[in-house]
Amino acid sequence: MEPQISDFLVVGSGLAGLTFALRAANRGDVIVLTKAEIQESNTNWAQGGIAAAVSDADSWELHEEDTLIAGAGLCDREAVRFLVKEAPAAIEWLISLGARFDKESDGDLALGREGGHNRNRIVHFQDRTGWEVERAMIAAVRSHPRIQIYEHAFVTSLLTKDGTCVGASARIEGLGQRKFFARSTMLATGGCGKMYQHSTNPSVATGDGIALSLQVGARVENMEFMQFHPTTLYHPQMRSFLISEAVRGAGGTLRNHLGRRFMYDYDPRLELAPRDVVARSIEAEMKKLETWCVYLDISHKPAADIQHEFPTIWERLRTIDLEIEKEWIPVVPAQHYSCGGVVTDLRGQTSIPGLFAAGEVSCTGVHGANRLASNSLLEALVFSSTAADASECGEVEPVCDPIAEPKSIAESDSIRIRRSMQKTMTNEVGIVRTNDGLAKADRQLVQLLEDYDSHAPSPFSTHPLETHNLLLAAQTVVRGAARRKVNIGLHFNSDNPA
Numbered sequence: 001m002e003p004q005i006s007d008f009l010v011v012g013s014g015l016a017g018l019t020f021a022l023r024a025a026n027r028g029d030v031i032v033l034t035k036a037e038i039q040e041s042n043t044n045w046a047q048g049g050i051a052a053a054v055s056d057a058d059s060w061e062l063h064e065e066d067t068l069i070a071g072a073g074l075c076d077r078e079a080v081r082f083l084v085k086e087a088p089a090a091i092e093w094l095i096s097l098g099a100r101f102d103k104e105s106d107g108d109l110a111l112g113r114e115g116g117h118n119r120n121r122i123v124h125f126q127d128r129t130g131w132e133v134e135r136a137m138i139a140a141v142r143s144h145p146r147i148q149i150y151e152h153a154f155v156t157s158l159l160t161k162d163g164t165c166v167g168a169s170a171r172i173e174g175l176g177q178r179k180f181f182a183r184s185t186m187l188a189t190g191g192c193g194k195m196y197q198h199s200t201n202p203s204v205a206t207g208d209g210i211a212l213s214l215q216v217g218a219r220v221e222n223m224e225f226m227q228f229h230p231t232t233l234y235h236p237q238m239r240s241f242l243i244s245e246a247v248r249g250a251g252g253t254l255r256n257h258l259g260r261r262f263m264y265d266y267d268p269r270l271e272l273a274p275r276d277v278v279a280r281s282i283e284a285e286m287k288k289l290e291t292w293c294v295y296l297d298i299s300h301k302p303a304a305d306i307q308h309e310f311p312t313i314w315e316r317l318r319t320i321d322l323e324i325e326k327e328w329i330p331v332v333p334a335q336h337y338s339c340g341g342v343v344t345d346l347r348g349q350t351s352i353p354g355l356f357a358a359g360e361v362s363c364t365g366v367h368g369a370n371r372l373a374s375n376s377l378l379e380a381l382v383f384s385s386t387a388a389d390a391s392e393c394g395e396v397e398p399v400c401d402p403i404a405e406p407k408s409i410a411e412s413d414s415i416r417i418r419r420s421m422q423k424t425m426t427n428e429v430g431i432v433r434t435n436d437g438l439a440k441a442d443r444q445l446v447q448l449l450e451d452y453d454s455h456a457p458s459p460f461s462t463h464p465l466e467t468h469n470l471l472l473a474a475q476t477v478v479r480g481a482a483r484r485k486v487n488i489g490l491h492f493n494s495d496n497p498a
């Protein structure tokens with residue numbers, strides 16, 4: 001099939017990918033490849049909001065300080081400063097595209113509070129900020145004459161020529177395998193939460209960008225800093241549904257099954273301590289009292305206010321007959337966000353020329369050892385914008401080094417291998433790790449990769465290829481965790497010295 005050539009190629013259609021596409025389209029033609037429907041991304045599921053120092057009571061310096069504290073000393077200071085200074089302009093840009101955010105009666109942006117923030121600075125649209133932002137972005141890219149979107153386009157390999165990325169090879173539903181050449185390729189494939197049994201991520205979060213980057217030798221770091229959201233629903237029919245941190249920001253308290261507000265025993269910042277602290281405290285409390293969950297209590301708030309501020313949560317919990325204005329919400333931590341990823345500089349440039357990365361797949365240095373709540377959509381916006389300005393456009397020859405396309409196996413084998421990986425990652429590479437557990441996980445992942453390779457090729461199917469990507473991404477988490485001998489931020493190994 002004829003290769004397709006454009007100035008810019010984007011893989012992924014969350015906030016990072018679509019921001020890059022819109023900005024880059026000012027300078028050249030853009031092709032967006034997305035493996036499902038365009039709106040299926042982590043962005044679309046984000047409840048909380050976007051952190052930005054936009055009020056008179058706030059400043060970028062304070063936002064910077066909170067980000068550095070959450071990151072536990074491992075943030076890249078230059079990247080953090082750049083991020084927080086750019087935040088107000090990034091919000092303005094979204095508003096200019098038609099994104100709506102909640103406002104106070106005087107017309108100012110209504111600012112919420114989340115853990116680790118010392119000011120109210122979360123710009124949001126009820127509890128469905130990501131959905132609103134994605135809606136505005138999709139409308140803008142769909143109407144842009146220089147952006148062409150391929151849905152159900154699964155990228156199987158990156159193309160390189162003499163060490164430079166020159167595009168990607170993708171399997172497109174209804175069209176088959178096709179090569180896309182571009183001067184600059186942006187990886188914006190999101191996270192890898194599906195390596196765990198319980199994750200707030202959508203099913204598309206399968207570490208594809210991490211695996212693709214590893215295949216071309218790009219630097220991938222800090223994958224051991226896997227963020228577990230403290231409060232996801234504990235319910236057999238709706239496990240891992242996110243209960244936004246904004247609920248704690250609005251005064252929600254955490255209680256054990258005796259009704260005691262246990263965060264008093266763990267941290268003076270109580271429910272609004274950074275996420276790693278709250279998640280570890282919940283895990284310790286459940287272990288101490290031998291319970292399967294703790295509870296989030298927002299029942300002090302009038303029903304009308306809860307319904308207005310958190311309509312998504314309100315409605316979803318109604319479907320399981322939970323009336324949160326009267327009852328406590330059973331919650332447990334679950335995988336939420338990968339703080340590590342493909343290493344980039346401030347312009348989104350990876351270690352491979354021609355290859356850029358932004359959003360959750362990237363490691364810009366702003367999160368360090370633990371991401372501050374609501375800094376993720378912000379990071380996606382800011383660094384994909386700089387990448388769009390910095391990346392080259394222009395002629396590219398449609399020539400690449402030979403590629404070995406990955407092998408599909410039967411879906412039933414893929415399901416079994418994936419389940420096994422998820423169990424291993426959940427049991428051995430969760431909030432609290434041990435040396436033995438990490439060694440066991442490493443062995444099991446090697447065996448699962450061998451198991452995968454031992455199967456005969458099957459006709460193309462995305463599930464197995466995603467499973468293979470998850471296995472490769474999971475290895476980076478386990479090996480990063482085994483190498484890190486000091487407990488810091490999200491990495492806690494009970495065998496490490498105190």
Ligand code: SIN
Pocket residue numbers: 046047048049243244245246337372373374375376
């Ligand atoms: C949340 O709403 O709690 C998620 C926000 C985030 O992950 O930054």
